[in-house]
Amino acid sequence: MQGWDVPGEKIEPTRTVETEKLKTELLTLNMGPQHPATHGVLRVEIKTDSEVVAHAIPHIGYLHRCMEKHSENLDYRGVIPFVDRMDYLGAMNQELGYVLAVEKMLGTQVPRRAEFIRVLVSELQRIASHLMAFGTYALDLGAFSPFLYAFDEREKILRLFEELSGARLLYNYIWVGGVWNDITADQLARVAEFCDNFEEELKKYDVLVSQNKIFMERTRHVGIMDADMCYRYGATGPVLRGAGVKWDLRKVKPYSIYNEFEFDVPVADGDRGATIGDCYSRYIVRMKEMSESVRIIRQVLTKIESGPIMGKVSKVIKLPKGEVFVRTECPRGELGIHLVSDGEAKPYRLKVKSPCFTHVSMLGEVAPGQLIADFVATIGSIDIVLGEVDR
Amino acid sequence: MLNLNDLAQFINSKVPSAAAKVNAAAEAVCDSAIEVAPASILDVAKSLKDNSKYPFNVLQVISGVDYPDHIEVNYMFANFDLNNAYEFTLKTKVKNKNDAKLESISSVYKAADWQERECYDMLGVTFNNHPDHRRILCPDDWEGFPLRKDYVVQKVYRGMEVNPDAKMNWGDREFAKRQEEITKAQTKASKK
Structure with missing residues (x-):
């Protein structure tokens, strides 16, 4: 990378061959919409000078399903399955964010057991989502086997969720007032067993991928998004923490019962020769977050109380006239729900602030001067889910 | 905790034309907001970013809402600072729905670039001096603005x-x- 003279926008292709003058110009190339490295239907229009990206313009909207418009015609409970389908890899966290917004306006008291189960499933979902990010990121960079290891563990979480909710990806499990189904002692024991195994697995991933020479060379000093850039674009989640900012809503502004648990907020510290804010930093933040999630889950398992799992909610939910903006920390960043009610049984307006939408908008600034292969590494490192970008 | 009355006074002292006032929520469970005049939005954004008393370093989201007689555009600002974290919603009402126009604040907050494009795409609010004013989620030649209530x-x-x-x-x-x-x-x- 160092030896490349990075042209940026001022490219004046003036290469001449002795026998004939060859005209060279920038080549426009469409990455996507169907490209395995874009994690969904993202199209990036790139202008390349040989192997170097000179411009990149992300085009989104291929997965736009009018979720916000749909929700204006559904009752408050009916929106939950639609919220699932935004970020299909972190559905539990999305449900929690939406349900918290409704509950805030409704003033519902959620039973303690339901709160514990909510934290448990959202942390398990965070692990599952980060495992997916880890596996596919290694796949992007040409390593196949980490993907299989990651899916092996992820499968255990999905099996548990399937028993809990009846679905593997789109759960409709966290409801207004509590959760749909109680968790059994046997399932809790299996979660404990999973935690014990998973810590060993994390060590294996560290040796297999994180310390892998090729992987480090591909990701260190690549796609640097520093703290200033993150603030300008409003980036959150692992992207912001990868830039060395210790910002996690679960700590800063605890929602649900996150204030009762002890955990650290991992940030990038430039360990192992990485530049703060590069792809490796974002990757390593996710890996560390998984072990913090395990820590939270362990505390849930010891603290969980028995009792009801559903609070008192009227059959037809009607919210008071007004609006709220509720933020929660999802695997990919901060999810913001702006819910406007006019006093009827349907939302007047539901605006979702998607973290990935923000992160994709940063690609245009990061890309110029990168090799195409490094650009693929950058896209993978921000861990986008296009369902959430386009909604 | 951020006191909205103080902040509204602060905005008025910086930008007198803003006529900032607090829209207190009727119910305790709902959020209050500050409303400013639409013409002053760029100046207000500048003064919110570059000051030492209430520094807001992040624009989180721009959320438009269509009402029968006006379009309301909500700007959610926040300060991502561990020792001094706060956020608030800035509202502005665009009265003329057929020719809804606002000044773009993407020169102040880069985040506004895509958020304003989405607001234009969904609600038909045009942002003056926007660097790349196109639709974002719908195709470029799509007709109408889907999140308007009278959309067909x-x-x-x-x-x-x-x-x-x-x-x-x-x-x-x-x-x-x-x-x-x-x-x-x-x-x-x-x-x-």
Whole structure:
């Protein structure tokens, strides 16, 4: 990378061959919409000078399903399955964010057991989502086997969720007032067993991928998004923490019962020769977050109380006239729900602030001067889910 | 905790034309906001970013809401600082719905670039001096603004029929209609 003279926008292709003058110009190339490295239907229009990206313009909207418009015609409970389908890899966290917004306006008291189960499933979902990010990121960079290891563990979480909710990806499990189904002692024991195994697995991933020479060379000093850039674009989640900012809503502004648990907020510290804010930093933040999630889950398992799992909610939910903006920390960043009610049984307006939408908008600034292969590494490192970008 | 009255006073002292006032929520559970005049939005954004008393370093989201007589554009600002974290919603009302115009603040907050594009795409608010003013989620030649309350889907797009009858799931529609009747009956019952 160092030896490349990075042209940026001022490219004046003036290469001449002795026998004939060859005209060279920038080549426009469409990455996507169907490209395995874009994690969904993202199209990036790139202008390349040989192997170097000179411009990149992300085009989104291929997965736009009018979720916000749909929700204006559904009752408050009916929106939950639609919220699932935004970020299909972190559905539990999305449900929690939406349900918290409704509950805030409704003033519902959620039973303690339901709160514990909510934290448990959202942390398990965070692990599952980060495992997916880890596996596919290694796949992007040409390593196949980490993907299989990651899916092996992820499968255990999905099996548990399937028993809990009846679905593997789109759960409709966290409801207004509590959760749909109680968790059994046997399932809790299996979660404990999973935690014990998973810590060993994390060590294996560290040796297999994180310390892998090729992987480090591909990701260190690549796609640097520093703290200033993150603030300008409003980036959150692992992207912001990868830039060395210790910002996690679960700590800063605890929602649900996150204030009762002890955990650290991992940030990038430039360990192992990485530049703060590069792809490796974002990757390593996710890996560390998984072990913090395990820590939270362990505390849930010891603290969980028995009792009801559903609070008192009227059959037809009607919210008071007004609006709220509720933020929660999802695997990919901060999810913001702006819910406007006019006093009827349907939302007047539901605006979702998607973290990935923000992160994709940063690609245009990061890309110029990168090799195409490094650009693929950058896209993978921000861990986008296009369902959430386009909604 | 951020005191909105103080902040509104602060905005007025910096930008007198803003006429900032606090829109207190009627219910305690809802959020209050500060409303400013639409013409002053760029100056307000500048003063919010570059000051030492209330520094807001992040624009989180721009959320437009369509009301019968105006379009309301909400700007959610926040300060991502561990020792001094706060956030608030800035509102502005665009009265003329047929020619809704606002000044773009993407020169101050880069995040506004895509957020304003989405607001334009969904609600038809035009942002002056925007660097790349295009639709973002819908195709560039799509007609109408989907999140307006009076939006009707166009019948034909590029020679293709939108929502052709043969591809509609009528069973679902009947189911939805039945659900609506049940909900109505339940609402009546709960009123009694």
